Amino acid sequence: MDSLITTAARALAAGDPLAAFKQVALRDDPPALALRGIAMAQLGNLARAKELLRSAARAFGPKEATARARCVVAEAEIALVSRDLGGPMQTLGAARATLETNGDRANAAHAGYLEARRLLLIGRLDESERSLDELDLDTLPLASRTGYWLVAAGIAIRRIRAESVRAALDRARHAAHKAGIPALVAEVDRASRAFDAPAARLIAREGARLLGFGEVEALMASDALLVDACRNVVRAGTSAVPLAGRPVLFALTRALAEAWPEDVTRETLLTRAFRAREADESHRARLRVEIGRLRKTLKPLAGLNATRRGFVLKPHGATTVAVLAPPVEEDHAEVLALLADGEAWSSSALALALDVSARTAQRALEALAEDGKVESFGRGRACRWLTPNVPGFPTSLLLPAPLTRG
Known part of the structure; x- marks a missing residue:
């Protein structure tokens, strides 16, 4: 490995793509092409970065499987950042196996982190957590440890575990400062601000108010009958009734929960469930059917009693009823x-x-x-x-270095 390649790789590891370019900008050998591709990615030119990495992978000889696998990992990270979650991500497992076989533990661990990050993005939390657990944190490149802890924080956020989120963000912040890469520090700061922002709204008969993440966790741990409009689930303690695929039943449940302990008129339920401005007998017949289904569905958690005006929710063991909704509700x-x-x-x-x-x-x-x-x-x-308020891609791309001949 020559000195220019070594210097360029170290510059990329430190998050300085311009310094790397100074070393390899005029070279077309495979290691230089790979490093130029990573530099382009860190500067945000992802299309050119992919071209250079593919050229480098083709140029490496048949005996340079490790170098080609490193190019595949780098291209997979570009795909992850550009949210192309199929394609290049599907070759990541084979590249990781090659790296492990050939003793490149650092880049193999980085590939494992990327897979955990992808699984988090598509909501497969258990698999993402298993991927993280299988990694040896000490083998990860220094810059990648920030991403590791951000993935851990993301899993904890999805599972509403405030203390775990704080601990993971603190470790991510420490890793980012230790790496000395400003883009990583900025990424952790953005994640921290998102965590500190209002997480949901609590809606009750007397009104609504915003809740922080810790308050949401406390509410879920309470003895309340909770109608969770963020996930379309009805919860009470450790029991839960999912209604994600039953929008009419969930709309009826939410209307009843928002009015609790009072009843809800049949006209209001017709409007909330069917958006019927002028209800006819067919709507009323359908409401009777849906109320029967709802009574059966919610039986483990609550009863549903008829009143002179409509219906009222009667939780079995809960002392209160609450609705948890997103901070802002709108279509899509x-x-x-x-x-x-x-x-x-x-x-x-x-x-x-x-x-x-x-x-x-x-x-x-x-x-x-x-x-x-x-x-x-x-x-x-x-x-x-x-979203229109985002000027472009953030420059927080984490890529392994060095990419040199195997």
Whole structure:
């Protein structure tokens, strides 16, 4: 390994792509192409970065499997940042196995971290956590440890564990400062600000108020009958009744919970469940059917009694009833929540993360674009979507270095 390649690799590891360019900008040998590709990625030119990395992978000889695998890992990270969660990510496992076989433990660990990060993005928390648990943190490159702890924080956020989130963010901050890369420090700061922002709204008969993350955790641990409009679940202690695929039943449950301990009129329930402005006998007949289904569904947690005006919720053991809703509710809020991370997503990646069809995700994006809430760039498979207030890709890309001949 010559001195210019070594110097460029060290510059990239320190988050200084311009210094790396000074060493390899005029070279076309495979290691230089790979390092130029990583430098381009850190500067935000992801399309050119992928071209250079693919050229480097083709140029490495048949005896240089380790070097080619490092290029695959780097390209997979670019795909992760650009939210292309299929394609290059599918070759990551084979590249990791090659690196482990050939003794490159640092880049193999980095590939494992990338897989855990991808699994978190698509909501597969158990698999993501297992991937993290399998990693030896000491073998990770210094810069990658920040990402490791951010993934751990993301898992804890999804599981509503405030103390675990704080601990992971503190470790991520320590790792970022130790790495000395300003972009990593900024990424941790953004994650911390997001954690400190209001996490949900508590809605009750007397009104609504915003809750912090710790308050949400305390509410879920209380003895309240909780109608969770963030996940479309009804909870009471350790018991839960999922209603994600039953929007009418959930709408009825939420209306009853918001009015508790009072009853809700049949006219109000018709409006909330069926959006019927002028209800006829067919609507009333359907309401009777849906109330019967709801009574059976909620039986483990609460009863549903008829009153002269309508119906009232009667929790079995809970002393209070509460509704937990997102801080802001609007159409396609789940799409906006994913785009809020500041990255540019493909519609296929959004569909994968939301577990919906590609066409459903595309329709949601088109509706949001008509309202000026999202915008796109690129065409066809290269089309990406982001929120208008984000100027471009953040420069917090974590890539392994050095990429040299195996």
